[in-house]
Amino acid sequence: MPQFHGGPDQRRGYHHGNLKEAIIEAARRFIAERGLGGFTLVDAARWVGVTPAALYRHFRGRNALLGEVAARGFLLFADRLRRAMQGGGTPIERFTRMGEAYLAFAEEEPGYYTAMFSPRGSEADDYTPLALLTGPKPAEAQAQAFDLLIEALTQAFPQGRDQIDMRLVALEIWALSHGIATLDAAGQLPKGARVPSKYQLLHSGVIAIVHGLQASGRHPTS
Amino acid sequence: MPQFHGGPDQRRGYHHGNLKEAIIEAARRFIAERGLGGFTLVDAARWVGVTPAALYRHFRGRNALLGEVAARGFLLFADRLRRAMQGGGTPIERFTRMGEAYLAFAEEEPGYYTAMFSPRGSEADDYTPLALLTGPKPAEAQAQAFDLLIEALTQAFPQGRDQIDMRLVALEIWALSHGIATLDAAGQLPKGARVPSKYQLLHSGVIAIVHGLQASGRHPTS
């Protein structure tokens, strides 16, 4: 009597056919449910319907797998930001939309998000020499996402390009978004009817930062 | 030949005398060095110079210990914020100082900070019935720290008390600080001469948020 564990694609032959993708999907789910520390290779293999040893055909080990999850997360993340930025509206509206996409991604993809923003081990060991055949590295994927944010800002506020430092504005909004997202994920944002939602919080914050930095950019003090 | 493990107070008799404090100190150190997932009761006991079973005279288990670390962290945190707020200067200066104290705490006490802002397990199980004799609960200690922030804000900007929502400003700054601190801890803030330090980042952000929110508070739009 064969056992089923709720994973996808259980009815298969000796070869899985798409094991690498399935493992990453399993990691994404389990990290979302149980956190990084609660994620195990054994669970992932069981969910996929495969022996734990099979994972080593596709990853050098647990660290390398987590790195790949993070890298994919950043790529998907960048894609979401890019889409949010496109479309009409005032510069502030477009930028607010990007911030909302940030929060939505963190909420909807806690597996990716946790992997992306957790300190990883020594990637050099994990990625050579299998990396040559493998996907993107997380640091590069992250840089890509951040560059996109800068680019969006510069396009959205062309008139301020020499007036204020776009990298600064981008960093502020990135940090505020990350702070709100992680506090929310940890259940440490106050809840209640009289208290703003995380989306309202980010909206107000983005507007304040853009206004505030523009103001201090025009009247540089300290 | 007795073994020494680098812990404090190795030369002792059968009773340690201050074991609970020593364990919490060990947890603080190990979490700082290796992260929450890398922290182990066995390591802590060895460092203190005691059998792992001895820990159970003082904590119901690992979760309860982590909860107590978090609670102490929040108390110490609140104390640091309180001190930073005291003293002279303009309202914005005082508030900026509080933000810097926030960042400094996160950097200097990564053990506490990690424990404080990580999702904890079911505290109810951990704290009854030993809690009656025990220290503060993390949620209460956190609320205390946040209330302090609100109070400081209200004192610092008395003229704006009916104009803008102090809780909102406090939350924004809390979230921004947390975002900067965690990005920094994960090594994911860009570094370099041409890029602002985290302290500059927070300083600019706080000023922008206070200015920006005051501006939108005076001219409520959406």
Add this chain to the structure above:
DNA sequence: TGTACATCAGTGAACGCGCGTTCACTGATGTAC
């Protein structure tokens, strides 16, 4: 179209390890008289 064979992607058993926790116990401390 069929056969031989190299390559690939899994199996299954085993490993060493260190974890959190329990248990009956015992040495040290402090209090009553």
Add this chain to the structure above:
DNA sequence: TGTACATCAGTGAACGCGCGTTCACTGATGTAC
């Protein structure tokens, strides 16, 4: 000041467990001729 005894705070051995990883292996796939 001294003794009896309850209480406290440790010991040390053991447990069951599940982890990440390795290894020799084998079934499936695909290519050359």
